Amino acid sequence: MTKPSHSADLTALGFGDDVDQVLRIANPNPTRQGCPSHDVLAALSRRERPIEDPAYEHLIECSPCYCEVRDMQRAHVTATRDQESGT
Secondary structure (H helix, E strand, C coil): CCCHHHHHHHHCCCCCCCCHHHHHCCCCCCCCCCCHHHHHHHHCCCCCCCCHHHHHHHHHHHHHHHHHHHHHHHHHHHHHHHHCCCC
């Protein structure tokens, strides 16, 4: 059985879909008002926090935090894929 491609992994996470694109720009927060810490965002990116955590709601209200979490997820998918392929 072949492993899914890197782009398939990203597509499964919703990268590039319409909702992803909107959330990346819809809610600018230039002063990062009310943003969770980097550690909390990292935990969200790994889905280690309960879904009831208010920090998840913050992601849909703050494009910079949303982008930061999505960038961490993309980096994880890329690193995992590179590790599996031996590059």
